């Protein structure tokens with residue numbers, strides 16, 4: 385079995401729009417190994433969803449892509465359509481935010497979980513498919529009998545569990561989760577996160593987990609990449625990034641979000657005014673400069689590269705290590 389499930393190498397994704405080019409992802413490199421959960425953090429608009437969808441070549445046609453994405457060693461960008469179809473679900477699958485909108489309201493949830501199984505394993509007997517659906521529901525902590533329910537008969541947390549069961553239906557090696565718990569209340573969110581981390585340990589899959597909430601990632605992940613304006617600005621072991629952030633943006637995210645269970649959870653980075661920059665008008669220097677509490681004049685000269693520090697930690701900031 386290959387240990388390296390996902391390898392993203394110098395990936396850039398630019399949306400061509402009537403109002404100009406939007407460089408949503410800029411030179412991102414990231415890996416996920418078997419049994420590993422890698423988190424991607426950042427505010428809205430930092431490029432997290434674009435990264436997630438491009439990994440399975442689900443980006444819209446207006447997006448121009450350069451760089452490489454390899455899943456289980458196969459290059460996703462140059463792969464033939466037939467191979468890509470097999471890869472989606474069976475090699476790697478995605479759990480999106482907002483299960484209510486992703487599930488079809490007129491079909492029972494068991495039917496919806498069965499669909500990808502039947503598509504990828506057409507020779508499987510009907511009884512086998514039903515058994516697999518029941519097993520999947522139990523794996524995510526729901527009784528097998530819930531297969532007969534329609535989406536509106538389930539709570540938000542139960543629907544999100546169904547989405548996870550669907551993502552696991554074809555036994556993928558890699559699961560990409562894009563804000564899968566954001567719409568849920570704090571208690572249910574932590575239950576669903578427990579299910580996800582239990583499954584990674586039990587099934588030995590790898591996971592790329594996207595969230596704006598660094599505290600969620602700190603609890604769940606082995607490593608965290610923090611994105612700002614389309615780039616990874618910090619990468620390292622999850623607890624290190626959360627408790628001892630190097631980049632001022634990672635520090636603001638980490639101070640903003642109390643750990644799970646704290647009812648005072650807020651959703652704005654601490655001490656930061658303003659918003660992420662308009663990607664069509666990126667400055668020459670570090671794009672975080674206008675919001676950065678540690679910025680000096682030199683920061684606006686050039687965008688700093690991602691440099692490596694102790695214990696393999698990486699950060700893109702000239703102020704790291706300076707008083």
Ligand SMILES: Nc1ncnc2c1ncn2[C@@H]1O[C@H](COP(=O)(O)OP(=O)(O)OP(=O)(O)O)[C@@H](O)[C@H]1O
Nearest residue numbers: 399401406408427428429430431432433434444663
């Ligand atoms: N189809 C598209 N066409 C043009 N621009 C887009 C498109 N999709 C996203 N963008 C832009 O790309 C940038 C990155 O968006 P993306 O959704 O990847 O960020 P995000 O960090 O996932 O934010 P969110 O959490 O809000 O989804 C944003 O500026 C967004 O407006």
